[in-house]
Amino acid sequence: xxxxxxxxxxxxxxxxxxxxxxxxxxxxxxxxxxxxxxxxxxxxxxxxxxxxxxxxxxxxxxxxxxxxxxxxxxxxxxxxxxxxxxxxxxxxxxxxxxxxxxxxxxxxxxxxx
Amino acid sequence: xxxxxxxxxxxxxxxxxxxxxxxxxxxxxxxxxxxxxxxxxxxxxxxxxxxxxxxxxxxxxxxxxxxxxxxxxxxxxxxxxxxxxxxxxxxxxxxxxxxxxxxxxxxxxxx
Numbered sequence: 001x002x003x004x005x006x007x008x009x010x011x012x013x014x015x016x017x018x019x020x021x022x023x024x025x026x027x028x029x030x031x032x033x034x035x036x037x038x039x040x041x042x043x044x045x046x047x048x049x050x051x052x053x054x055x056x057x058x059x060x061x062x063x064x065x066x067x068x069x070x071x072x073x074x075x076x077x078x079x080x081x082x083x084x085x086x087x088x089x090x091x092x093x094x095x096x097x098x099x100x101x102x103x104x105x106x107x108x109x110x111x112x113x
Numbered sequence: 114x115x116x117x118x119x120x121x122x123x124x125x126x127x128x129x130x131x132x133x134x135x136x137x138x139x140x141x142x143x144x145x146x147x148x149x150x151x152x153x154x155x156x157x158x159x160x161x162x163x164x165x166x167x168x169x170x171x172x173x174x175x176x177x178x179x180x181x182x183x184x185x186x187x188x189x190x191x192x193x194x195x196x197x198x199x200x201x202x203x204x205x206x207x208x209x210x211x212x213x214x215x216x217x218x219x220x221x222x223x224x
Contacts, residue, residue: 027188033211033212041216042119042215042217049211056209099162099164099206102159
């Protein structure tokens with residue numbers, strides 16, 4: 001099993017450009033999450049999903065959209081990138097339920113210039 | 114709210130000494146409290162977790178304690194080693210089923 005895989009690993013965008021980050025998991029997990037990690041800020045939740053076809057906002061959702069059309073995939077979209085969105089993005093997934101381990105992808109380093 | 118406060122933000126200890134990291138939360142419905150370790154350039158990985166019906170859990174040199182009345186939980190690392198140097202995150206699972214993380218503690222174990 002590959003676990004949780006994020007695509008791409010690195011990306012440089014110009015301000016105003018759009019892009020989609022893909023998260024794929026092969027563990028049949030129900031829950032999936034998108035976080036951003038900035039120095040001194042920890043892992044902040046952007047959006048999450050508790051099942052196929054469902055999404056919910058996290059702590060910092062502005063400027064991002066998500067979709068969960070298939071159970072194994074969770075897409076994070078940036079419609080019009082801003083320098084403030086320069087960050088490392090992590091996807092995670094877990095079994096259904098509020099008390100199960102979350103498995104993380106390897107991260108995507110995004111720079112917006 | 115769903116926030117979790119983590120302290121300290123940085124911690125330096127001598128090799129062999131103990132390290133303690135503390136977190137407080139506000140959501141009384143939280144029932145799951147994991148701790149993650151993130152080495153430089155790597156992804157976070159679970160090292161230990163505790164559920165609300167348990168007050169303490171230990172796994173070799175690491176232990177976690179939970180005080181639901183006071184809404185705080187702590188990570189204890191004994192006999193620290195250089196390979197323990199990393200960023201540690203506490204987290205909790207809130208009433209809306211989201212997993213919320215603390216701001217992290219950079220632990221440095223000095224030889």
